[in-house]
Amino acid sequence: MRTAIIEKRPRASDPSPNLTAAEAASFRYDRAARDFQGLPDGKGLNIAFEAIDRHAAGPLAETDALRWLGLHGEEEVYTYRMLRAWSNRFANVLKGLGVTPGERVFALMPRLPELYIATFGILKARCVFSPLFSAFGPEPIQARMALGQGTVLLTTPRLYKTKVAAIRKRLPDLQHVILVGRGHQSAEIPGTLDFASLVNEASDDYEIGPTPPETMALLHFTSGTTGTPKGAVHVHDAALHHYVTGKYALDLHPRDIFWCTADPGWVTGTTYGIISPFLNGVTSVVDVAEFDADRWYRILHDEQVSVWYTAPTAIRMLMKAGAEKAREYTFPHLRFIASVGEPLNPEAVHWGTAHLGLPIHDNWWQTETGGIMIANTAAMDVKPGSMGKPLPAIEAAVVRREGGRIVPIEEPEVEGELAIRTGWPSMFRDYLNQPERYAACFADGWYLSGDLAKRDADGYFWFVGRGDDVIKSAGHLIGPFEVESVLIEHPAVAEAAVIGLPDEVAGERVKAFVALNPGIVIDDDLRKSLRGHARKRLGAAVAPRDIDILAQLPKTRSGKIMRRLLKARELGLPEGDTSTLEAES
Ligand code: ATP
Ligand code: MG
DSSP: OOSOOBOOOOOTTSOOOSOOHHHHHHOOHHHHGGGSOOSGGGOBOOHHIIIIIHHHTSTTTTSEEEEEEOTTSOEEEEEHHHHHHHHHHHHHHHHHTTOOTTOEEEEEOOSOHHHHHHHHHHHHTTOEEEEEOTTOOHHHHHHHHHHHTEEEEEEOHHHIIIIIGGGGGGOTTOOEEEEOOTTSOGGGSTTOEEHHHHHHHSOSOOOOOOBOTTSEEEEEEOOOSSSSOOEEEEETTHHHHHHHHHHHTSOOOTTOEEEEOSOTTSHHHHIIIIIHHHHTTOEEEEEOSOOOHHHHHHHHHHTTOSEEEEOHHHHHHHHHHOHHHHHTOOOTTOOEEEEOSSOOOHHHHHHHHHHTSSOEEEEEOOTTTOSOOEEOOTTSOBOTTOOBEEOTTOOEEEEEEETTEEEEOOSTTOOEEEEEESOOTTOOOEETTOHHHHHTTEETTEEEEEEEEEEOTTSOEEEEEEGGGOEEETTEEEOHHHHHHHHTTSTTEEEEEEEEEEETTTEEEEEEEEEEOTTOOOSHHHHHHHHHHHHHHHOTTTSOSEEEEOSSOOBBTTSOBOHHHHHHHHHTOOOOOOTTBOOOO
């Protein structure tokens, strides 16, 4: 499994991949920054100016920036010039309401064009944008807005009535609620303002005030996979990293048709669903709907998507929907596919090659890193199951903690904690109101990610597991990812999660949970076949002793398997923070 390589074989019609060896060798952020304009008169660096206004005043002004797909075939298109005007209007709305720079503006919104317009208006006003997932219930909304002291909330009349109205009394900082009604009578709800009326009355001229690069821009809550979500603070300087990673890790070229399937409630949906595409001058496709295999294949085909950024859970759902479905469509325009959020099983990478015509390029990063750190780029061969190599100017290492010191492990194939040398522009600047927790992430000039990894002799990094998830059994260190990847190679298995349970003899024993492909009959033969497959591939010491079959695995709303929940349930312990748990049916 670990030696396979998929060699880079571009089609003649493809543009040459970004990040040639020469580009990689000479990369420096200050050189990349020359592609930016900076605010007039040296007033600093503003994400919205570089993403929108710079293009609106240049050759891409009339290029489609945002192509929005509604539920029933509606489509709305905004050029860079139009986005400049609309975001200026929203910045003027905030100013008119007396909202001042630094104030936190939350969005609890479906993927509607107004969300994208508002984000850039918020950044122009030098307020802080904090997205919430629209499927959150009242409690997670209240907790995050209270922590962030949000003064403005952008939402819809429906979400307001069902989730916010009842908690409004518990949000003393909240001054203004702006409703995106899209023609429905939002103005009728007392204590709220109507987005459409406000922007229609606002001027489309706006001058962005001074924005030193360290100005706070984004407040992002982590996925809550391992515990209570943390509020990671990011600054305008992050734009530089958002730009170069879009270019190098996702291979974005101006005018590409790009589709990022992540919801902006999560960092991927903001960095690569809102900011990075526009910094790179592409046409960004935004679909309001949730996952549906036919719809997704149709979008890839009909919209002529050239670069697609998605997640392992989505790929596994497409796999579950079956190869026949994929065969109904062709994807002649698709040039590059990338995935993030969870380890991407080798099986999924190969499935991409077989059914979408391209391997899927895994990359690794976190809410805290603000952008991609390690990637299989378009310019390199893909090693299925590997996260790839560090991007230019990113120094990543597998390290060991020795007292207060951090020691990089030089030998290949040795497991340790994945660490990044501090100083890249999109590094988080704080965990809001948790300075000790923030400080604990750093030592000796390194940021410690909490994930375990290995590096191979070619410099590729391999994910082993989250620090908390790694299993120690009879002297072996077992990474759940490796066991899960083997389990999903079994033809009956769609998804797998592996945990360690206390064991008197071995210290810990491996337990697996699987969800099956449709139409599989659950009987003793199946159970025997699953156990046999695991034992044959992994050996008796590593293979799970028990394999439970579940209808579905518990996941965060960003699609991450919540192993800690499976473990808590197994041990009869409290489930802890489940605010980001996707509804289990
Ligand atoms: P919390 O920190 O609240 O527990 P979280 O870590 O899941 O939540 P995110 O910042 O959204 O929140 O996710 C980052 C984590 O996702 C990484 O630390 C890693 O464990 C996992 N991850 C992301 N990309 C990959 C990848 N390509 N391969 C393996 N794991 C990945
Ligand atoms: Mg985390």
